[in-house]
Amino acid sequence: DAGVIQSPRHEVTEMGQEVTLRCKPISGHNSLFWYRQTMMRGLELLIYFNNNVPIDDSGMPEDRFSAKMPNASFSTLKIQPSEPRDSAVYFCASSRTGGPGTQYFGPGTRLTVL
């Protein structure tokens, strides 16, 4: 069974450009999580969905960030406009509700904003 799939793996863009990160959760999982990791702040949750509905977006830094989950097998995290301080590794994770809450992480997208 394929794990969580993220694309692209690396993204380099210039300040002010729009960035879209993509995630495909594990089939059958109905919760999806977006995290961001930096040296300064560590690993922090941005938003999570359950059954395609956003449940907790309290970690989304500001209005420049938005996330969608149009169906059970796809989610996007968009940054518009991007800024150098958004440079980080963004991870997507998925889990199955009703179990112990174990999350399975993707390989991450390393974003560099110049």
Place this chain on the structure above:
Amino acid sequence: DAKTTQPNSMESNEEEPVHLPCNHSTISGTDYIHWYRQLPSQGPEYVIHGLTSNVNNRMASLAIAEDRKSSTLILHRATLRDAAVYYCIPPTQGGSEKLVFGKGTKLTVNP
């Protein structure tokens, strides 16, 4: 959310056991305690979870204190591939699904 306290770093020699402690004395949830690890340049990886008693799987063992205010991850024979940052994550208050990662313990394994 429960505050966790873990050593910033630990060292071990290859093929020796490693005990990674975690204090979560403010734990309030009744759900599972999880441990994850993150190898260099990879995403976090699930290691083990437990509720109230000791748990074993092919990767590690987890010893949970009777009052659930602390837990210890045990690697029975450390290998070089076990070098990683280990995170202990107690349940979130209110039964939320989110995981709150602290700074973890960086484990170095010496050959």
